Amino acid sequence: MRWALIGASRIASSYMMDAMRAQGGSILSVLSSDAGRGEDYAREHGIDRSYTDLGTLLEDDSVNAVYISTTNEKHHAQALAAIAAGKHVLCEKPLAMTLDEACEMVRAARDKGVVFATNHHLRNAGSHLAIRELIRSGRIGQVLSARVFHAVSLPEALRGWRINDAAAGGGVIPDITVHDADTVRFHLGEDPLDVVAKAGASGLGQGVEDSVMSVWSMPSGVMVESHESFTHPFAGTGIEFHGTRGSIFARNVMTQEPVGEVTLVDAAGTHAVPFETHNLYEYALGLFRGAVAGKGAPSADGVDGIKSLAVALAVREAAQSGRAVAVDYGGY
Ligand code: NDP
Numbered sequence: 001m002r003w004a005l006i007g008a009s010r011i012a013s014s015y016m017m018d019a020m021r022a023q024g025g026s027i028l029s030v031l032s033s034d035a036g037r038g039e040d041y042a043r044e045h046g047i048d049r050s051y052t053d054l055g056t057l058l059e060d061d062s063v064n065a066v067y068i069s070t071t072n073e074k075h076h077a078q079a080l081a082a083i084a085a086g087k088h089v090l091c092e093k094p095l096a097m098t099l100d101e102a103c104e105m106v107r108a109a110r111d112k113g114v115v116f117a118t119n120h121h122l123r124n125a126g127s128h129l130a131i132r133e134l135i136r137s138g139r140i141g142q143v144l145s146a147r148v149f150h151a152v153s154l155p156e157a158l159r160g161w162r163i164n165d166a167a168a169g170g171g172v173i174p175d176i177t178v179h180d181a182d183t184v185r186f187h188l189g190e191d192p193l194d195v196v197a198k199a200g201a202s203g204l205g206q207g208v209e210d211s212v213m214s215v216w217s218m219p220s221g222v223m224v225e226s227h228e229s230f231t232h233p234f235a236g237t238g239i240e241f242h243g244t245r246g247s248i249f250a251r252n253v254m255t256q257e258p259v260g261e262v263t264l265v266d267a268a269g270t271h272a273v274p275f276e277t278h279n280l281y282e283y284a285l286g287l288f289r290g291a292v293a294g295k296g297a298p299s300a301d302g303v304d305g306i307k308s309l310a311v312a313l314a315v316r317e318a319a320q321s322g323r324a325v326a327v328d329y330g331g332y
Contacts, residue, residue, distance in 0.1 A: 001020065001023070001024075001025035001026075001064065001065050001088075001285075001288075001289055001292065002025070002026055002028055002062055002063050002064050002065070003020050003025055003026065003027045003028065003063065003065050003066065003067055004027075004028055004029045004030070004031070004057055004058075004060065004063040004065075004066045004067075004087075005017075005027060005029070005030040005031065005047070005066070005067050005069070006031045006054065006057070006066050006067065006068045006069070006070060006078050006082065007030075007031065007032070007067075007068060007069040007070035007071075007074075008030055008031070008032040008034075008037055008038055008041040008050075009069040009070065010157070010158070011069050011092065012030075012067065012069050013041070013044075013045055015256060015281045016067055016069070016119075016281055016285075017045055018281075019279060019281035019282040019284075019285050020067070020285060022279070022282050022285075023282055023285045023286055023289055024289075025285070025289070027045070027046075027047050028047070028048055028049065028060065028062060028063050029042075029047060029048065029049040029050065029051060029057055029060065029063065030042050030045075030047050030049075030050050030051070031050075031051050031052070031053075031054055031057050032050060032051075032052060033052060034052070035050070035052050038050035038051065038052060054078060054081055054082075055081070058081060058082060058085035058087065059085075063087060064087065064088060064292070065087055065088040065089070065090065065115075065288075065292065066078075066082045066087045066088075066089055066090070067090045067091075067092075067119075068082070068089065068090070068091045068092055069092045069119075070092075071161050071165075071168040071169055072092075072094055072096070072097060072168060072169025072174060073097050073167060073168050073169050075091055075092065075094075075095055075096050075105075076095075076096040076097070076101040076102075076104070076105060079091050079095075079105045079108075079109075079116075080104070080105060080108055083105070083108045083109050083112050083114055083116070084108070084112070086112065086114060087114065088114045088115040088116070088288075088292050089105075089109060089114065089115070089116045089117070090117045090118075090119055090285075090288055090298075091105070091116070091117070091118060091119065091305065092118075092119050093118055093119060093120055093178045093179065093182075093305060093308060093309075094169065094174045094178045094305070094308070094309045094312060095118060095302070095305040095306065095309055096309065097169055098313075099306065099309060099310055099313060099328060099329075099330040100330065102302075102305060102306045102309050102330070102332075103306055103330040103331055103332040105302065106302030106303060106305070106306055106332050107332060109302060110302075115288065115291045115292050115298060116298075116301065116302040117284075117288050117291070117298030117299065117300060117301055117302070117305075118182075118298075118300040118301065118302060118304050118305030118308070119281075119284065119300070120178075120179060120182040120183075120186075120299070120300040120304060120305070120308065121179075121256060121280045121281060121284060122179055122182065122183045122186075122253075122254065122280070123182060123183060123186040123299055123300060124280040124281070124283040124284045124287075124299050125253065125258060125260075125275075125280050126258055126275035126276030126277055126278060127250055127253040127258075127259075127260045127262050127275045128183065128186065128187070128250075128253065129275065129276065130262055130273050130274070130275035130276075131187060131239070131241070131248055131250055131253075131262060131273075132186060132187050134248055134264060134273065135187055135188070135241060135243075135248070136189075138245075139245070139246055139264060139266070140241060140242070140243030140244070140245055140246035140247060140248060140264070140266070141243040141244035141245030141246065142243055142244045142245075143188065143220070143222050143241055143242070143243045144222065144223075144242050144243055144244065145222060145223045145224070145225075145241075145242045146184055146187070146188070146222060146223075146224045146225075146239070146240065146241050146242070147224075147225050147226075147238075147239070147240040147242075148180045148183070148184065148224070148225070148226040148227065148228075148238075148239050148254070149227055149235065149236065149237055149238045149239070149254070150176050150179070150180050150226070150227060150228045150229075150237050150254045151211070151227050151228060151229035151231070151232035151235040151237075152176075152229065152230065152232060152235070152237065153230070153231065153232060153233040154204070154210075154230035154231075159204070159205070162175055162205070162208075162230070163204050163205025163206070163208060163210060163230065164205040164206040164207065164208070165207075165208075166207045166208050170205065170207075170208040171208035171209050171210075171316070172208075172209055172210050172211060172212055172228045172229060172230050173199070173209060173212055173228070173312050173315055173316045173319075174309075174312055175228075175230075176228040176229075177212060177214070177226065177228050177311070177312045177315050178308040178309060178311070178312045179254070179308070180226050180228060180254070181226075181307070181308040181311035181312060181315075182300060182304060182307075182308040183239065183254070184216070184224055184226070185304070185307060185308070185311075186300075187239075187241065188218060188220070188222060190218050190219050190220055190222075191218075191219070191307055191311075191327065191329065192216035192217065192218055192224065192311050192314075192327050193216075193217045193218065193219055193326065193327060194216070194217050194314070194324050194325060194326045194327060195214050195215065195216045195217075195311065195314045195315050195318050195324070195325055195327065196214065196215050196318050196323075196324045196325075197212055197213065197214035197215070197315045197316075197318040197319040198212070198213055198214075198319055199211065199212040199316070199319035199320075200212070202231050204230055204231055205230075209316075209319065210229060210230040210231055211227075211228070211229035211230070211231055212227070212228050212229070212315060212316075212319060213225070213226070213227045214226050214315045214318065214319070216311070226315075236251060236252060237251075237252055237253065237254035237255060238250055238251040238252065238253060238254065238260075239253060239254065245266055245267070246264055246265060246266035246267075247264075247265045247266075248262065248263070248264055248265075248273075249262075249263045249265065250262045250263070256280060256281075257280075258276075258277040258278060258279060258280060259277070262275060283299070284298070284299040284300075287299045302332075303332055306329065306330060306332050307329055310327050310328060310329045310330065311327055313328075314326070314327040314328070
């Protein structure tokens with residue numbers, strides 16, 4: 001893959017560039033809204049060219065894919081421009097600020113015949129692949145309920161737009177609830193029907209929620225409870241699935257690293273579940289590269305990105321209105 005980075009971001013420098021290169025890809029250029037920052041970023045990370053104009057970056061025929069990791073309000077217009085230029089797109093979550101925008105992005109990619117993927121990393125983790133296999137193979141019987149624990153302390157370095165800029169897509173719901181929605185959908189193979197929620201703002205930031213708890217109804221009758229926060233230094237993360245024949249307890253698995261523990265408890269006792277410890281982002285990029293070559297599908301495609309955004313938007317509306325909200329998945 002010959003990549004251009006749209007956004008001189010931390011996620012690109014801390015995870016994605018290494019993963020692209022580990023997958024044999026090259027990174028040809030980066031877009032930044034600030035010429036000086038773009039030049040510094042390119043120099044520091046061994047990227048040949050930096051641009052401030054997206055159109056100029058996209059004119060480069062040697063680039064065949066873009067990775068969009070700007071703040072959330074920019075994803076929509078940048079994705080549409082990249083798609084129009086015939087580039088394959090890996091876009092960060094949440095895909096967009098609204099469902100209509102996300103649907104427009106996915107439709108545009110479909111019409112143009114380019115691959116469009118959403119960077120939901122958790123479903124690439126060996127831990128989550130093992131959990132899904134346990135559920136699919138019937139090891140816990142009929143699933144009754146799920147619990148997601150994803151309350152963390154937002155690192156100091158990330159306490160910018162995420163906690164004080166609603167217009168840039170800040171807030172814990174677009175930041176973390178989208179990932180949890182994707183992960184639960186991945187495990188259960190179904191989409192939430194409706195949600196109720198309560199959100200809180202502790203004063204960490206301004207104008208956006210920093211904690212939320214929600215309950216989702218699934219078509220099969222499974223009930224899901226999910227907790228996301230930026231303010232919990234010691235809570236730890238995890239996910240649980242409880243079924244008629246067993247329960248899965250996974251700890252420290254809602255993370256960017258290939259770590260954690262997965263335990264199955266059933267009538268025969270308590271079993272440690274082994275799993276692969278590959279790099280989550282490299283795994284996703286391998287599937288993306290395959291999809292571009294016409295082999296298979298990306299890990300999370302555009303529709304997965306639409307659906308995780310739809311759940312997150314419903315959770316926010318439910319928290320703001322105090323009512324149950326049916327999840328609207330839009331017209332993709
Ligand atoms: P950053 O805050 O690091 O970068 C976002 C934008 O902020 C950049 O595009 C850049 O603008 C600008 N920026 C960066 N550094 C500075 C600076 N020092 N001064 C001023 N502006 C700066 O964002 P993240 O990497 O945390 O997140 C980017 C996207 O990736 C979001 O959509 C987020 O939701 C997603 N994300 C996904 C993760 C995953 O695992 N899937 C994990 C983390 C984030 P410019 O490009 O114009 O220079």
